[in-house]
Each structure stands twice: as structure tokens, then as C-alpha cells.
Amino acid sequence: MSVATAGSIPQTRRRPVKPGKVVGRVLFYLLVVLILAYILFPFYWAARTSFMPDSDIYLTPVQYWPKNFTVQHYINAFSETTFLRAILNSALVGVAATVLSVLFGASASYALARFNFLGRNVALYLILAMSMFPGISILGALYTVLQKVHLYNTLYALIIVYLTFSLPLMVWIMQSFFRGMPRDLEEAAYVDGASQFQTFWRIMMPLAAPGLATAGILTLMGCWQEFLFALSFELSSSHWTVPLAIANTGANQASAFQIPWGDQMAETLVVMLPLIAVVLLLQRRIISGLTAGAVKG
Amino acid sequence: MASVAYNHVFKNYGTGAVAVKDLNLQILDTEFMVLVGPSGCGKSTALRMLAGLEEISDGEIKIGDRIVNEVPARERDIAMVFQSYALYPHMSVYDNMAFGLKMRRTPKSEIETKVNEASKILGLDNFLKRKPRQLSGGQRQRVALGRAIVRNPQVFLLDEPLSNLDAQLRVETRINLQKLHKDLDATFIYVTHDQVEAMTMGDRIAVMKEGVLQQVASPREIYDDPANMYVAGFIGSPKMNFIPVTVSGKTAKASGFSLELPKAPGIEKGVMGIRPEDMTEVPHEGFPQIEMSVEVVEVLGSDQFLYGKCGGDDIIARLDPQFKVAVGDKVRLHVNMRRLHLFDVGTERAVL
Numbered sequence: 001m002s003v004a005t006a007g008s009i010p011q012t013r014r015r016p017v018k019p020g021k022v023v024g025r026v027l028f029y030l031l032v033v034l035i036l037a038y039i040l041f042p043f044y045w046a047a048r049t050s051f052m053p054d055s056d057i058y059l060t061p062v063q064y065w066p067k068n069f070t071v072q073h074y075i076n077a078f079s080e081t082t083f084l085r086a087i088l089n090s091a092l093v094g095v096a097a098t099v100l101s102v103l104f105g106a107s108a109s110y111a112l113a114r115f116n117f118l119g120r121n122v123a124l125y126l127i128l129a130m131s132m133f134p135g136i137s138i139l140g141a142l143y144t145v146l147q148k149v150h151l152y153n154t155l156y157a158l159i160i161v162y163l164t165f166s167l168p169l170m171v172w173i174m175q176s177f178f179r180g181m182p183r184d185l186e187e188a189a190y191v192d193g194a195s196q197f198q199t200f201w202r203i204m205m206p207l208a209a210p211g212l213a214t215a216g217i218l219t220l221m222g223c224w225q226e227f228l229f230a231l232s233f234e235l236s237s238s239h240w241t242v243p244l245a246i247a248n249t250g251a252n253q254a255s256a257f258q259i260p261w262g263d264q265m266a267e268t269l270v271v272m273l274p275l276i277a278v279v280l281l282l283q284r285r286i287i288s289g290l291t292a293g294a295v296k297g
Numbered sequence: 298m299a300s301v302a303y304n305h306v307f308k309n310y311g312t313g314a315v316a317v318k319d320l321n322l323q324i325l326d327t328e329f330m331v332l333v334g335p336s337g338c339g340k341s342t343a344l345r346m347l348a349g350l351e352e353i354s355d356g357e358i359k360i361g362d363r364i365v366n367e368v369p370a371r372e373r374d375i376a377m378v379f380q381s382y383a384l385y386p387h388m389s390v391y392d393n394m395a396f397g398l399k400m401r402r403t404p405k406s407e408i409e410t411k412v413n414e415a416s417k418i419l420g421l422d423n424f425l426k427r428k429p430r431q432l433s434g435g436q437r438q439r440v441a442l443g444r445a446i447v448r449n450p451q452v453f454l455l456d457e458p459l460s461n462l463d464a465q466l467r468v469e470t471r472i473n474l475q476k477l478h479k480d481l482d483a484t485f486i487y488v489t490h491d492q493v494e495a496m497t498m499g500d501r502i503a504v505m506k507e508g509v510l511q512q513v514a515s516p517r518e519i520y521d522d523p524a525n526m527y528v529a530g531f532i533g534s535p536k537m538n539f540i541p542v543t544v545s546g547k548t549a550k551a552s553g554f555s556l557e558l559p560k561a562p563g564i565e566k567g568v569m570g571i572r573p574e575d576m577t578e579v580p581h582e583g584f585p586q587i588e589m590s591v592e593v594v595e596v597l598g599s600d601q602f603l604y605g606k607c608g609g610d611d612i613i614a615r616l617d618p619q620f621k622v623a624v625g626d627k628v629r630l631h632v633n634m635r636r637l638h639l640f641d642v643g644t645e646r647a648v649l
Binding site for chain 2: 182184188189190191192193195202203206
């Protein structure tokens, strides 16, 4: 053994690196840098703007790094009650819609994945079809419905609408997830005396956690940044969600003719933080969940 | 503990495929019954119907005195060990074993006593807090057993529980399972495709083929008196020699020899069955001779197998390894007539 390794050392040391490989490597990292720059530039620009006094923002030549560093925009953001209220609203609506979506979506997709019933495939394709509707095409109809049931200009309206649009995605992700799970586990639970619901709740749901986390994050992000429905269904500023509040920042001030970029960028960065935190936090879970493995012999 | 009865049980699938055909099988209280057969023979389906995991297409299944056709799995009071073990991956060993009791609303203190008891029997005391993924294959298998034991069910169902273990562990577990069966004094129904497991563990063996039960008997009887050619060929390794013969009166004539049968079987064309160990190089009184030309010799220390031809038929003989043979030799073998089998060509049933 030791002889073999000793003999192989000079070989590896002297192996010449092929020039073609070097070029490939360089190109690869160049591409990585390009993509990163493309993705990260807006964040960088928002951050830069948020730390500049308003007067510097429009200066030419462009300042790539704030010369007169200020946190005034952040102070403005946190002293604006509409904005703070909007964060609370968005959190309420987002969490409620996500939790409901996980509960309904998981149970619906479990049924669709495991039980044979009349019209199962029809239901499945109807759900898929739902997710293809562009939101704006049913905006008018939704408005009428919400008006009729007296939910217009309430946060419930947004919870219901977001649920409607997140469920199809949730069901599709989860039903393929459930389909891939070994049947033995459910059968073992039945034999152990669990009812169908207990089996679902105590065995399948914990195992589906990685999938639920993924779908849940997508739902939460969708709710957090949604603009069109919030704009259409929320009239009073006390019901605004984050995107609305940011868009309306400075609208009531004397400087109504100037867009307060600094304040808006500061607010944008503030509302992005919780989202990034959630994703990073749950991502660990997702990865550890997926590598755990279920019934390998 | 309870007996189990299959009465005219069928399993049909919508496509017209039949997995189990008219199964009649009585399993006694505290018996160790082994269902054996090749894959696709319906043995697992039969077990799963008893467990309540497959619907029964026709006929009835009884556990004790209760017909269970319409009883859901969770109310049948059976425990099952799956081939994959099917341990709940997110629960500790303790919780895996306790799950069935929790579902039955057993008091906490009782659950604890039972789980501790079972884990002691199975040597799992030190692993109770671990998750299944932190266990070896053998330990997982024992957890699966423990999950069944704590329930103290009417019937234990085991679906190829050893097939995921390596060879050495399999032998060990096989022996432990037999001890466990004695200690628990419970009814075990065990499905396997492995004839060694069937022969060593079963009080009785039920051999199945293509959904049809072929024979139910003790291991010895299955080996000594197989009901038909299929059972004769399935049990025993190397396989029983099958030699086509024509029969007239009491004389059976093969391509390489002819023998006087103890009585006239009443058929014209048959298949003679001789197990490899029922031929010997040592002459015995009343053992007729046949001649074999040897093509391959395998010496395994405790055994010697000769592969060759007798007339136009392939035969295998198992002889004393001390007996010196070379390839190309012609060997005189003496056939033990008391252990001779004869099957009807058409029905494949044993006629002698």
C-alpha cells in the first residue's frame, strides 16, 4: 500500500496541466462572475442609493460609492407609520396565506397522490389550468366577488386571493413529492393502528417537510412582493402591504413631484432582509431533509 | 394469539390478472407458517390481504373466529414486518416502537414498560434515542421486529424480513427469529422466496406457484413426499433429477436404464424424480444400478457433486467427497428405491 502511494506521488506532481483546460476554467469563472454581477447589480444600486443624501443621487458623474454617507433614509423609513404598519400587514397576510396554503395544499395533494377517486385526474388538470391564468385577467371578477361578500378593502381579501394563486403550485409540487414516498411507511402506519388522517398528519407531513418548506418559501415570497391585487383591493393606507407602502412613499409630502428614491431604496432593503433570513434559515432544513433518506435498507 | 383461515380466497386485478387463485389454508394458533414460492407467485399478496393492505376479491379470511374481509387494517390486530422495514425515519427507535401503542391509546407508563421489555429482548437498549438512519441494517431489522412485538398482536406477519441482510446476519437472525417465536408463543406467518428459510423455520410450509397453492406440509414431508413436480423441483438444492420414462406394468424405462418399480403406477409416460443424494457409489441390497458418464466434478469439502449424463438425460449426483472420480469416468450409481419419485407427465402429480 505505502509502496504504491509512494510511487504515484511524482506522477501526480509532474502531470502537466493542459492549456485547453485552463481556458475552460477561466471562461467558466468569467461566466459565473458575469451572472453574479447581473443578479447582484440591482441590490448594489439600491444599497448605494439608500445611503446617499437625496442631493447626491442625481449627480454626474455617477458616484459608485456614497461620498456623503448617511442613514437618514433608514431613519425616515422607520419613522413612517404607514410603512411600519405595512410590514405588519404583509407579515400577517403572507404568513396566513402560506400556512393555509400548506395545510390545504398538503392534504389535497396527498389525496390526489394516493387515493383513487372519481374525477381525480380532472381535478388535477383543473388545478394545473388554474395556475396558468394571468392574475390580471380575473382581476375584475375577483373585485366583484370581494365587493359582494364585503371583503373589499380588508386584509382577508388578500389572504383569500393569494391562497387561490398559491394553491395550484403547492398542490403540484407536493403531489409529486408524496408520490415519490415509499408506500410501505403508510402501510406500516395502518397496520400499527393509525387512521388515514393520523397517517397523513403524523407520518407523511413530517416527511414532507422539505417539500413543504420549498413550496412554503415560494408562496411567502409571492405574497410578500405581490403588487397588483394589493393595489386593486386595498383602499385605505392602514391596509397597505409593503409594495404599496413603498410605492406610495412620499406621495403625501410637499415634494410630491420628486420621487424619494433614497427612502424607497432604504425601505426596499429593509423588507428584503426578513425574506433572505427565512430562505437561508429554511434552506438548511431543506438540504438536510433531502439527504436524510427514508427507508434505505 | 389466534388461528388464521383462508377460505376460497381470490385476488383479481382489474386487468384480468389473477394473483391468488382459490387459496384454502388453515394456519393453527401459535404455528410458524411459511409461504414460499418464486416472485410473483402470490405469496405476498396473500399476506397483504390478511393484513388488510389489499382488498379480497372473493372468498373469506378469518382471524380467530372473526371474518376480517371488511375490517380495516388498523382494527385487525396484526403486526407486520416489512421487507424494507418501513421504519418512520423522523422518529427515534423508541417512538418507532411506541407508535402502534400510542395509536391504540395505551397509557404512557405501559408503553414504556413494553418498549423497554422488547428492546431488551432484541438488544436495542442502547439505541432507543437514535434515528433509523443512524442504525445498521441488522439493527433496523430488529427495530422493525420490536415494533411488532410491543403490540402483542394476534398474528405476526413477516414479508421477506431477512432479504436485506447480508448472508451471515441472515443466518443469525433466522435462528433468533425461531427463538422469538418460541418465546412469544405467537402465530407467525412468514413469506419468503428462499427455500432454506422455509425449510429451517417453518412448522409447516405452503408452496405457491402462479397464485395456486401447491402443497402445505411440514418441511420434512415437503422434501420427502412432494405432491407434484413443481414442489419437488423448488425445494432441494441441487435440484431433484427429472428423467422422462415410459412405464409398462411395474417397469420404468429411461434412455439410459430401466428400473423395477415397487408397484404399478398405472400410467404410461412419466417423469422419474431422484434427488442427487439418493444415489450412492456404495452398493446396497435392493438398490438397482445405473451408469453415469461424468462431465463435471465439484468437490466442496463436505460434498462432492457430479454432473453428467445417464443415457440421454442430464443428472446430478451428490456423493462422498472421498470417492475419487475424474471427468470422463463412467460411474455406477445405486438408486435408493424407497426415495424414488414418479410423476405423471400430464398432470405433473406424484403417482408413486
